[in-house]
Amino acid sequence: MDRNLMADILEQVADFLEKGEYRKKVRVGITTLGSEHGTEEIIRGAELAQKLYDDVEVVLIGAKGNSSLHCYEAETLEGCHCLMEELLDKHEIDACVTMHYNFPLGVSTVGRLITPAKGKEILLATTTGTAAADRVEAMVKNAVYGNIVAKALGIKEPTVGILNVDGARQVERVLNQLKERGYPIKFAQSLREDGGVVMRGNDLLAASCDVMVTDTLTGNLLVKILSAFTTGGDYESIGFGYGPGIGEGYDRIIMILSRASGAPVAANAIKFAADLVKGNLKEVARAEFEMLNRIGWKDLLSKKEKAPAAELQEVKMPDPKPVAEEISGIDVLELEDMVKLLWSHGIYAESGMGCTGPVIRVSEEDLEEAMKLLQEAMQ
Missing domain, CATH: 3.40.50 (Rossmann fold)
Known part of the structure; x- marks a missing residue:
């Protein structure tokens, strides 16, 4: 024996x-x-x-x-x-x-980090793999995957934040639609004065949420930085690694390390794996996907938002006027289309970049009508 x-x-x-x-x-x-x-x-x-x-x-x-x-x-x-x-x-x-393990399309990994500001843990969804080919769909799935891992770790109502990257506002809208259909997602609030579910870098450092949602490439970059910022970059010494591969129907608990991960991270990754086994990760994931399928989340994800770009290619810009008002909450991927939408209604508008992200600038007299048109377009 x-x-x-x-x-x-x-x-x-x-x-x-x-x-x-x-x-x-x-x-x-x-x-x-x-x-x-x-x-x-x-x-x-x-x-x-x-x-x-x-x-x-x-x-x-x-x-x-x-x-x-x-x-x-x-x-x-x-x-x-x-x-x-x-x-x-x-x-x-x-x-x-x-x-250095390749997951199938639809599976991506949820990392577990210790943030430097307050020494709190945060889950980063996701860090390797590809949840979907479409960026927004992938980030919505990343939010779900992060929720699953958090629940398996014993967090009954994990708070979810969306990192302020391309697609964040579209992801917020889809997640709100899922919530309206009955998906129990609890949104975090940014620690910055203006609040909101869209998180800044400050929120990542301070762990303002239990689950931080981002695209995988950004997540991969962030986990490398937060794991190795004390060592000069060639040795990852902090955190629990890049986490488990999560996806509908995926039935293995495989945790990912970087080839730069050192012994402390390897040890923590083993603990992370054991925590998920004890938290019955597979059953948590199965139940979560069953719930999502009952409320038709795939139908919602497959509905591509009809951007007005094709219809608005030839829209003529109205005569310029002073623009003193800013409208935020527009995704950078939709910014120019939304400007042209306002032009098509005779409203002069300009795109810009504020400290919180993309903005559309209009005159004070056009502000109310512009906000109404944009809200209707983004529903």
């Missing part, structure tokens, strides 16, 4: 005799090949996790090094991934931590 397995059995017997209860350990694998810091760095993270978390059994996949941890040996990272998938599907491990 395997010595590690025998030790685990004896420990469980001791627990039962001491506490009168059976405590099954969560079994988390970690692939050891492919790190820019070498195999020993990942093994060090695995051993650190095993030392710190007595309810977790850590197993290695790849090279064993000098470790006493159980190892399923493989010679390449691709071999590690094949073995990892086999072990997950056979339920020989409950979750796995790896790097």
Whole structure:
């Protein structure tokens, strides 16, 4: 019999005799090949996790090094991934931590970070993978994926904020429509004076929300910065890594590290994986997607907003006039189309960029009519 397995059995017997209860350990694998810091760095993270978390059994996949941890040996990272998938599907491990892994379209990862302003945790949705080919659809799904992970971590009503990036206002509208249909999403408020669900960089640093929604490329950049800002960038030392791949019908708990992730992040990623197993991530995700399908979220996502660009290509600009009023809340992806929409109604307008994002500038006398037209166009 395997010595590690025998030790685990004896420990469980001791627990039962001491506490009168059976405590099954969560079994988390970690692939050891492919790190820019070498195999020993990942093994060090695995051993650190095993030392710190007595309810977790850590197993290695790849090279064993000098470790006493159980190892399923493989010679390449691709071999590690094949073995990892086999072990997950056979339920020989409950979750796995790896790097440089390609998820199918529709699956993206929710990172878990410690923010520098107040030392609070925040989930960043998402950090790798692609939830959808369309930007807005992907970010709406990212919000759902972040909600799922937060609930699996025990946050009953996670607060959701949308980072102020291209598409944020469109994402806000779709999420509000989902909420009107019955999806229980709780919006955060920015710590800045003007508030709102659209978050600034200040909100990210201070963790103003439980789940920060963004596009994956921006999320990937942010997780790298917040993980390595104390080390000069080549060694990620803070946080829990890039998180689990989430998507409808996806049934494996696979956690992602960067090849720049150091031992502390590897250890935290193992804890993150164990937390999600104990929080029944798969069941939480299944229930969430069932609810969304009942309220027709796919129909809502498939309805492409009809931007007026094609109809307004030849619109003539009205005679210029002084513009002193600003209308905010317009997405940058729709900005020029909304300006032309106002032109088509005889209202002179200019696009601009304020401190909170894109704005449309109009005269004071046109403000009320312009706001009415824009609100109607964006419904």
